[in-house]
Amino acid sequence: MVPGARGGPPRPPHRGRDLIPEGRSRNDRPSVARAEEPAPATGSDPVLVVGVTNDPATPHQWAPRLAAQLRTGVLLTLNGEGHGAYGQNQRIDDEVNAFLLDGTVPAEGARCG
Known part of the structure; x- marks a missing residue:
């Protein structure tokens, strides 16, 4: 059944829009991330x-x-669009799967897409 259709399951909430304060847009976010404390993960x-x-997010x-x-940290970049790389590009999926399942680390600075 179609979500939100009469007799069907309810539509899921639109969380992204629900989290943006009234009168603001997602473009109002700061252009630079500012972590309160570094998280070096040394060791x-x-x-x-x-x-x-x-x-966009x-x-x-x-x-x-x-x-x-x-x-x-090891950076893996998808040259593409959208929020979330997994499922958009087979090479990204292969690199992430190899990392999670086998512990194989992608080449530093690898780019896909």
């Missing part, structure tokens, strides 16, 4: 950071900054 296993070049420039801040 941890590699941390995979995946960014999308044209992500989390600007790509935050991804390399986070990877660098983590010290063990």
Whole structure:
């Protein structure tokens, strides 16, 4: 059945819109991420950071900054559109799967798409 149709399941909430204060837009976010405290993750296993070049929710420039801040961060970039890279590109999916399932770390700065 179709969500929201008569007799069907209710529509899921539109969380993104619900979280934006009235009179503001998602474009009102700061252009630079400001972490209150660095999270260097020193001594941890590699941390995979995946960014999308044209992500409307989390600007790509935050991804390399986070990877660098983590010290063990490894950046994987999708040259593409949208929020979330997994499921958009087979190579991204393969790299993420290999990392999660086998512990294979992508080459630093790898780009797909």
